[in-house]
Amino acid sequence: MSDILFLAHRVPYPPDRGDKVRSHHVMRHLSTRGRVHLAAFADDPRDLGHDDALKQWCASAVVVPRTKGNARAAVEALASGRPVSLTAFDHSAMRAAVARLLAERRYDAIYVYSGQMAQYLPADTRFVMDFVDLDSAKFAAYAEDARGPMRWMMRREARLLEAFERVVAARAEATLFVSAAEAALFGGQAQAVENGIDTGFFDPAAVAPVAEAGPLIVFTGQMDYRPNIDAVRWFVNEVLPKVPGRFAIVGRSPAAAVRALAGERVIVTGEVADVRGWIAAADVVVAPLLLARGVQNKVLEAMAMARPVVASIVAAEGIDHDGSIRVAADAVDFVGEISRLLNDPATASALGQAARARTIARYGWDARLAPLAGLLGL
Template sequence: MSLLFLAHRVPFPPDRGDKIRSFHILQHLAARTRVHLVAFADDEADHDPPESFTRMLASCTIVPRDKSRRRAAVEALVGGKPVSLTAFANRRIAAAVAAVRERHPIAMTFVFSGQMAQYLGPDEPAIMDFVDMDSAKFASYAEDSSGPMRWMMRREARLLGAFERDVAARVSASLFVSDAEAALFRAGGAQGRVLAVENGIDSATCDPAAVSPEAIAGPLILFTGQMDYRPNIDAVTWFARDILPIVRRRHPARFAIVGRAPTAAVQALASDDVIVTGAVDDVRGWLAAADVCVAPLKLARGIQNKVLEAMAMARPVVASAPAAQGIEHAGTIRVADDAEGFAARICDLLDDPVAAAALGTAARAQVIARYGWDARLAPLDALLP
């Protein structure tokens, strides 16, 4: 049997949330069958992945994604389609998919991320990994927008929701990263088999004993993530402006924002008290140096890899309820949703380093017990032909 794996980003290197999940799923499937990968690259470094990655594949086709957001929006408005789909509509990808199907006996297609479902044939066996319910994300964006942008976000939510339901009715199974996302999808009228396949964590790689901490003076509060992603931008902006000043009344803490592609709005947060790093070679050094890791996301879908990574690195975590949702943390995450509460939880941990360290140790133990990738991805085996 051969399997076609479609991905909206090359699943390597596994250094951001979606690529971590897609990499481990791809690796899991490639250990069981021949896998042909067709994927977009939206970064120069992704155009030519190393042999250490491609050797597990039967074939690998990567196409640059160079369509501008403006062009995608115009095409969507003219064609009556979601922008999320027109942004990933590409003749070279369509041709690559057709070529793989013509040359190889494909028994099933695994689609990673809803944008790639447009390349499915009408009757082919397929598994659809939506990861999160994107239509619900855009509905949330609409609530925080106004004027033409509010109309655009509502339109995207409506059209994308209809597309998601249509895809779910055609595939063998629709996967989501958490039970909450799967339940939300069912409640929205989705038909077919809807399952939760949770994210895991590589606790051997995320091991504080194997990493040298970055040399950062003073108490360090850390946020990690892709910094051109709107929920992350909103989170660090809220933290830097509303939460950090409260913390600094009691502790001379610094806030580090670690992640690639920081927007101008994120870079503008940089100060003596706020560090904006951009991309780093190894985020584990920053995690190892952190006194507290935070996830103050007001909009969060599914399970947050940034939280699992911090827990695996034995860091105490303070998170919003949306960011903690879906993670079985057994009380090892401190949860708060307003600025005063967030600051209070952080200050409590900075006040008592021994208790904070014990909380981090318990968090790592919980991750090891509950979130190994092999166990999380085992349900995929029953879906293969």
């Protein structure tokens, strides 16, 4: 049986945020092809202590707590001339763990998940690089909205990170992104391996809706992540005053700016035991992202739950939805699409059913990850 080294910037269990959903299913898929040896970071104490669960898919697993804060990482990055993104994930314990794993055996394949982990492999090592999203482009977009020193910092990050991404891609046997749009933006020999969705888990028949009076508009996501913060703040200010109902912001670690939105018409849940109950209760699910890269799991999850979705152009860009979601270009479009769906439950229901059918036909994880075996030579 093959031995596969899997490096991930966050431990791929539990699959409770977008990047961990993809890495979790990659881990599961790789485990059908060989013995997986995992090395990953935990940047949340709740991501520790899952050794028994990981044994379902991994022959061995090393999980290193990541304790370096953003301020320290920024200081180190400025002193060393490196991107902050890499410095934040530069850890002596991980370096030692990867060195030990490489010394213990010869691997038939190495899969690197997220660019931060490529720094741990020797220069002569061959591997498959899954960047997921093009992070340098994300920071370039941040720079456009920033001012003063922060704008300089974001531009620096974009420039240094792009140089690093190019060096890594030149070393890799294959360079992967989550969507064709991301792969095309990077260019060269980059390929798309898209996200999937577990339609058995995200099934409206599998869970009861939460008991909330409607109409209910729902957004889900990691709520200390800047694009999600910007999205809900924009929605509350620009869209919510012009549509009926309440807006539920569902997701863990809400930032202070998100908590401040809570009020008579805005629910901020924080972490919930099961996000499916909130999605099931939604009259409309929205994804009003102003900045998005790759495929938005939050949109696929709502589609699989047969809910009508209204998404911004960038949130919908990576998804082959075939018209089964509504796409809004601006606040006026969001108001119009949401209002029409709330006023016409039959159309909303039909749209949700079409969305679920689309996810079943197009986005099963096994089908999406099938190319990995060939790319890894397994």
